[in-house]
Amino acid sequence: METRFIADVMLGRLSKWLRVMGYDAYYQSHYKEGVLERFVGEGRRLLSRRAKLVEQYANAVWIKSDHVHEQLQELKAKMGLTTDRSKWFSRCLLCNVPLQKASSEASVESVPDYILHQEVPDIHSCPVCGRLYWPGSHRTRMTLQLKEWGF
Numbered sequence: 001m002e003t004r005f006i007a008d009v010m011l012g013r014l015s016k017w018l019r020v021m022g023y024d025a026y027y028q029s030h031y032k033e034g035v036l037e038r039f040v041g042e043g044r045r046l047l048s049r050r051a052k053l054v055e056q057y058a059n060a061v062w063i064k065s066d067h068v069h070e071q072l073q074e075l076k077a078k079m080g081l082t083t084d085r086s087k088w089f090s091r092c093l094l095c096n097v098p099l100q101k102a103s104s105e106a107s108v109e110s111v112p113d114y115i116l117h118q119e120v121p122d123i124h125s126c127p128v129c130g131r132l133y134w135p136g137s138h139r140t141r142m143t144l145q146l147k148e149w150g151f
């Protein structure tokens with residue numbers, strides 16, 4: 001089964017990059033009492049920079065660095081991260097849910113013409129927030145960044 005994560009409060013950027021790679025990475029900047037326990041109980045692996053917290057949960061991963069590229073390397077070394085590029089950009093970076101094929105009506109207003117006029121436009125939308133995703137310069141930058149980091 002696909003690994004799902006829950007990232008501790010200090011790991012917002014890491015969770016964003018995990019989402020870029022297609023991982024289900026739950027993150028909040030604040031967790032109410034009991035929320036971490038519940039999500040770990042549902043099968044998520046806790047990622048945290050707090051060693052004391054990590055000790056409390058089976059399968060939790062302690063993250064040492066406070067730089068996101070080193071955090072990704074740590075995770076890769078400790079548990080392996082997917083190199084399956086077909087998974088990249090398949091998830092909303094804000095809502096952490098899988099994207100779906102966007103309707104053409106929704107796309108017309110915000111997607112650049114050169115994307116719309118492709119034979120099979122690769123436009124996806126988030127079923128929660130409605131944000132549209134397509135292969136543009138933003139995605140190219142993130143892909144280059146991941147390549148630079150060795151993914």
Ligand SMILES: [Zn+2]
Nearest residue numbers: 092095126129
């Ligand atoms: Zn969304």
